[in-house]
Amino acid sequence: MKSSLDARTTEQESQDIDLAPLLDVVFILLIFFIVTTVFVKETGVEVDKPTAVSSQNLQKTVLLLAITSDGQVMYSGTNIGVAGIRSTLGHINDKDPRPLIIQADKTVTTELLVSVIDQAKLAGINNINLATVAGE
Template structure:
């Protein structure tokens, strides 16, 4: 039969960490980050793009210009108009030449699209594409 001293020594060696408070803290932090997270909505213009069979994925370092059905020319969320295209693109490509993608609504007059293309060429941009939706 074991003495009470030996029994206390054996019980003293069986130390365990209580994980319940740790889990409480983890769940509280998780709830805090979920509640305080700000979801960023991508800014842009809704454009009903024409369809095409040969489409490619968009590269990361491209310039985007949108032409809306209301004949607005948008760059970076700002209406720059046809007169602001050349200056805006020259400033955007001052340090590095990047390709331009034009997102034109399918109801946009061809004349407006050609004018934007002309202004891009006058700004020195050689790689210009028109965004489409895959058929």
């Protein structure tokens, strides 16, 4: 009788599925997807962009700058103001030159928009674009 119990426990042990390799594969896949994910930085504010018929999509590796309807200049969720554009973008542009996209609210004055563009050019950025909504 004792030998039949030993045979049963040995049989039950051999039927168990080892989950360690499955967990290893899941963790390796998780690490792979985390490492290969491209994170796109947003400006941190919602802007009501104007409409333009000649809109085109640009690459994802760009600098994003937002001008809100109340005149705040936002970069990466922080209000840098017009005075902070030159130093912030100049430092980034020295390391990795990329195009700049300005997401200006459609109620922003032309004077403020021109000031922002001037500061960006003084920071050394040559490729400056305005974000719009594609029109018909």
